Amino acid sequence: MEANKKFEAGQTLTYAEFPNQFVYDRESRVWHPRKRGYSIGRLNYVPPGTGDIYYMRILLAVQRGCTTYEYIRTVNGIIYSNFQDACYSMGLLCDDREFIAAINEVAELASGHQLRKLFAMLLISNSISNPERVWNATWTLLADGILYERRKALKNQGLNMTDDELKNLCLIEIEKILNSNARSLRDYQSMPYPEMSHVRLFQNKLIEEELAYDTNELTHTNLYTEQKMTHEQRLVFDEILNAITITDESTCNIKHDSLKAELLIQSSLIIWDEAPMLNKMCFEALDRTLRDLMSITDQHKTHQPFGGKVVVLGGDFRQILPVIPKGSRHDILTSAINSSHLWSFCKVLKLHTNMRLLMSSLDQDESEMKRFANWILDVGNGNIGSVVGDESEVEIPNDLLITTPDDPLSHLVDFAYPNLLQNMSDYRYFQSRAILAPTLESVEKVNDFVLTIFPGMEKEYLSSDTTCQADENEDVRQEWFTPEFLNDIKCSGLPNHKLTLKPGVAVMLLRNIDQTSGLCNGTRLIVNDLGSNVIGATVVTGRNIGDKVYIPRMNLIPSDSGLPFKFQRRQFPLTVCFAMTINKSQGQSLSHVGLYLPKSVFTHGQLYVALSRVKSRSGLRVLILDEDGNPKSSTTNVVFKEVFNNI
Numbered sequence: 001m002e003a004n005k006k007f008e009a010g011q012t013l014t015y016a017e018f019p020n021q022f023v024y025d026r027e028s029r030v031w032h033p034r035k036r037g038y039s040i041g042r043l044n045y046v047p048p049g050t051g052d053i054y055y056m057r058i059l060l061a062v063q064r065g066c067t068t069y070e071y072i073r074t075v076n077g078i079i080y081s082n083f084q085d086a087c088y089s090m091g092l093l094c095d096d097r098e099f100i101a102a103i104n105e106v107a108e109l110a111s112g113h114q115l116r117k118l119f120a121m122l123l124i125s126n127s128i129s130n131p132e133r134v135w136n137a138t139w140t141l142l143a144d145g146i147l148y149e150r151r152k153a154l155k156n157q158g159l160n161m162t163d164d165e166l167k168n169l170c171l172i173e174i175e176k177i178l179n180s181n182a183r184s185l186r187d188y189q190s191m192p193y194p195e196m197s198h199v200r201l202f203q204n205k206l207i208e209e210e211l212a213y214d215t216n217e218l219t220h221t222n223l224y225t226e227q228k229m230t231h232e233q234r235l236v237f238d239e240i241l242n243a244i245t246i247t248d249e250s251t252c253n254i255k256h257d258s259l260k261a262e263l264l265i266q267s268s269l270i271i272w273d274e275a276p277m278l279n280k281m282c283f284e285a286l287d288r289t290l291r292d293l294m295s296i297t298d299q300h301k302t303h304q305p306f307g308g309k310v311v312v313l314g315g316d317f318r319q320i321l322p323v324i325p326k327g328s329r330h331d332i333l334t335s336a337i338n339s340s341h342l343w344s345f346c347k348v349l350k351l352h353t354n355m356r357l358l359m360s361s362l363d364q365d366e367s368e369m370k371r372f373a374n375w376i377l378d379v380g381n382g383n384i385g386s387v388v389g390d391e392s393e394v395e396i397p398n399d400l401l402i403t404t405p406d407d408p409l410s411h412l413v414d415f416a417y418p419n420l421l422q423n424m425s426d427y428r429y430f431q432s433r434a435i436l437a438p439t440l441e442s443v444e445k446v447n448d449f450v451l452t453i454f455p456g457m458e459k460e461y462l463s464s465d466t467t468c469q470a471d472e473n474e475d476v477r478q479e480w481f482t483p484e485f486l487n488d489i490k491c492s493g494l495p496n497h498k499l500t501l502k503p504g505v506a507v508m509l510l511r512n513i514d515q516t517s518g519l520c521n522g523t524r525l526i527v528n529d530l531g532s533n534v535i536g537a538t539v540v541t542g543r544n545i546g547d548k549v550y551i552p553r554m555n556l557i558p559s560d561s562g563l564p565f566k567f568q569r570r571q572f573p574l575t576v577c578f579a580m581t582i583n584k585s586q587g588q589s590l591s592h593v594g595l596y597l598p599k600s601v602f603t604h605g606q607l608y609v610a611l612s613r614v615k616s617r618s619g620l621r622v623l624i625l626d627e628d629g630n631p632k633s634s635t636t637n638v639v640f641k642e643v644f645n646n647i
């Protein structure tokens, strides 16, 4: 701390970084700027439960240029009276207080309905350790608007309610939101369950929603899309419809103890898109579940694949196959759906026309479009380039390339997001544009780059990372997991420890948080409010475009971090998404795609998926870099051809 007062260089360093640039002179017992050599700083392990020293250690890992103990506990100009409070204000602790604060923060901006959704989101993500305490502290806010709605519904402006009545109605509203996400207040032991007797009894909300068709609108859409169907699409459509036989049982209200089971039992058709991307075990699990469930209604169904349901598996085997961490080609191929014992029951129906290109080519040269579509197919089939094993080197046509040697990444960004600053307030602008890259590292590089050119004040959100006590592995010791170690963990589907945002930036949800409100893994949003405990954002993709939502921090446990222990990160389930991984883009149709390849793709189908997201050739640009960072014109394509053998 004394050296930080004396030397300017120390003011940008954390406690652990300090020995990188300073050396300790034992004789004079002072630190001097380092002239040569390198040393790694390390903070000793301090177990939680040691009190203030534990919190001070957490702060020392992030606070820079500390000159006094007081400085260590100063955050955003506020001097906290103890290290624990300073940690909490930086988001470095997991504590239910932040959820109470989040609900209070949103109460200033949003309706009671939005607050109840926020509370349900927190319950669904299992982020609150004591839900009842949060409920007791916030129920008056959560019940906002309920009395008003009730007075309106009963046409009685003089209506009054006791606190218990209000609480009951508020809990019923929360229960409805939970039910539509296949959850219930009964799943949270400490939470009170509402008295339902005097309100219309709940049906299964999942089934209600599935059956809540707007018949007029559907008839209209159906007529319109049926007319537009190609001959091939019509054959597939008829085949599927003819396979569905609706029986009496399928409409019976079969009692079972779970809402999802009931929905499955009653459904006639299950459509599972992007099927080749999932591990065959997912389908085998569904098969077993359906056989088991359907045998309740008919014993014979236990012997039928998927319990006799019609299951449509959509997908393209040229696209990305299951992701098996550190898996070999053999592991990937044997985990694909066409290696499953269920595959022999499947009937393959093929569609050959690239409708994505065809539909927007009406005002373009048709032969040019067909040439482009065939080139993409050749990439997908692994039929072009100099093939060596699974890999080939594919030459990208010149007009699709970014070749400018000077700052090529900014040219790619300009192509995908032209006039970004003028368009940033138009959320439709972000809907069908993306930069795609093969790895998280390259995606992060592009996002950081775009964030720096984006105007506005940055706000940094730090996560609180802990190991999961319940999953302790005897072979690993707690003291290995210093906060810095946990903070450094980066893995797919998990937000980083440090999330930097600005108002107006495009972000993507990394979790399903409320599927009925269209808040799913992959939904894109534009950030509006950067609060202390919540982030307000507008939905820009999916069926809830334009909706304003409030997102709290959540406890996120990566299912596959590749680490021999489980850990939990409490962070906003968001990532900046001007750029996204190619894997994440599968299934999307985009008008402008910038493909960034500082390193080549590494697995089957990635190049094909990236090239086939566009609606027109003119909507695609590719930037391939050599080892020295200079643009080049060819790149690696990976195709595991055996996957096509039995389709």
Ligand SMILES: Nc1ncnc2c1ncn2[C@@H]1O[C@H](COP(=O)(O)OP(=O)(O)OP(=O)(O)O)[C@@H](O)[C@H]1O
Binding pocket: 228, 229, 230, 233, 315, 316, 355, 356, 357, 359, 586, 587, 588, 589, 612
């Ligand atoms: N018959 C049709 N008439 C008009 N547009 C169509 C027709 N069929 C498909 N499209 C359009 O083509 C685009 C691609 O369709 P869709 O996303 O269903 O393809 P997909 O096979 O799932 O693609 P992928 O798996 O590569 O993501 C969409 O914009 C869709 O609206």
